[in-house]
Amino acid sequence: MSASFLHAGRFFAELYVAYTVAFYSRAGLMKVENAVGASPPRPNEQDALFEYRGLIHLHSEYSGDARGSYEELSVAAHRHGLKFLVITDHNNVDAVGDGQQGWRNGVLMLTGVESRRQEGYMLLLDIERYVHGEQDSVDKRLEEDSEADGFGLVVHAGNCRRPWKGELDPRIVGLEILDYADQLYDCSALAKLNAFLFYLVNPALACLRVYHRPVQTLAKWDRETCKRPVVGFYGPNMHQKVRILKWEPKFPSAEVVMPIASNHILSCQPLTGDFQSDRRLVHQAIRNGNLFFALDLVGDSSGFRFTARQEGLAAIMGETLVSGVETTFSIRLPRVEDRSCPEIVVYRDGAEFIRGSGPAFTFRTSKEGAYRVEVLARMPTFFGRGRMAPWIYSNPIYLRNRSARS
Structure with missing residues (x-):
């Protein structure tokens, strides 16, 4: 072997090592957490609403393909x-009979179920009994759920592998808009490769790399909200378990997944520590759509508000006012550093209606429609703070004519 060939081989080996060190040094030092510089609202900025962060759609050891006890998750x-978790294990609510629900370590632990149907996947919440039958129709399942005072939510609605088939039954209350696992499945091969490489030194950057605006699911949501109120929410779909031959590591862990994003419910009443009343409060806020969801990894979105007022009446997200009357919509952003410059985009029936910027933005209209907000922020990338993407997603406020409202 010639000396020149050996020298060339050594050169490329050193170049590869130098590149690898530079790559991982850059990735490891990148700050993703609170990249927008968000701060909690000051006491004088707070309103009469109580706000609580939590997760809907995650799994425990009661699912065969997941890990983690209720105690560990809390x-x-x-x-x-986080103040509440709605754990939805596959096709069973055995945790209810085992007394797993309740307050644990300052977190309200609630049990639902993820039910696999021929049309797709749905969550059933606020129930205490469940008998699995995959061949049962959605109609039968919703009828039984309604008799038990529960409610249903569709999940994986935009999943590339198994999206929800057919029309959305009008008894279905909501739609999972952002699903962390689906984000991973649906992103490009390059994004998956980048995320794998980043995860070794910066899990937060890896999580952000696969994040993208869920265009198809948002479009489905907008089509539905043109017809009736439909709740949108975030689900981490966390399992903490993968299978590699006979090895089943706890991956990705709760420590990585839980900070990514969350739902923020709003209520006129506080959580009191009484399980039954607190359970009703959380379920009611979810059922009514009194919530927003956000990518809290890049900044705590606590304090965001989207409200509407007309002739002495007021509405928050999920509520309805009469159309044909001038209505003042107000948007308040969390406190962020000036350099962040978040952008507010208001959608009416799925079409962009108006844009603005914070920290507060107001617009007026009397037109009928479903109005929702996306707050865009600049997301950190490997080569700097590059792309603008949604940070906060509101639920709609509806303006309907009197007959439709009744």
Whole structure:
């Protein structure tokens, strides 16, 4: 072997090592958490609403393909500032009979179920009994759920592998708009490769790399809200378990997944520590759509508000006012650093209606429609703070004519 060939081989080996060191040094040092510089609202900025962060659609050891006890999940949730978890294991609510629901480590633990149907997947919440029958129609399942005072939510609605088939039954209350696992499945091969490489040194950057605006699911949501109120929410779909031959590591862990995004419910009443009343409060806020969801990884979105007023009446997200009357819509953003410059985009029936910027934005209209907000922020990328993407997603406020409202 010639000396020149050996020298060339050594050169490329050193170049590869230098590139690898530079790549991982850059990735490891990148700050993703609170990249927008968000701060909690000051006491004088707070309103009469109580706001609580939590997650809907995650799995525990009661699912065969997941890991984590209720106790372990509550400890992790408390560490990340979450106030409630709605755990939806596959096709069973055995945790209810085992007494797993309740307050644990300052976190309200609630049990639902993820039910696999021929049309797709749905969550059933606020129930205490469930008998699995995959061949049962959605109609039968919703009828039984309604008799038990529960309610249904469609999940994986835009999943590239198994999206929801057919029309949305009008008894279905809501739609999972953002699903972290679906984000991973649906992103490009390059994004998956980048995320894998980043995960070794910066899990937060890896999570952000696969994040993208869920265009198809948002379009489906907008089509539905043109007809009736439909709740939108975020689901991490966390399992903490993958299978590699006979090895089943706890991946990705709750410590990585829980800070990514969350739902923020709003209520006129506080959580009191009484399980039954607190359970009703959380379920009612979800059922009514009194919530927004946000990518809290890049900044705590607490304090965001989207409200409407007309002739002495007021509405928050999920509520309805009469159309044909001038209505003042108000948007208040969380406090962020000046350099962040978030952008507010208001959609009416799925079409862009108006744009603005914070920290507060107001517009007036009397037109009928479903009005929702997306707040865009600049997301960190490997080569700097590059792309604008949604940080906060509101639920709609509806303006309907009197006959439709009644």
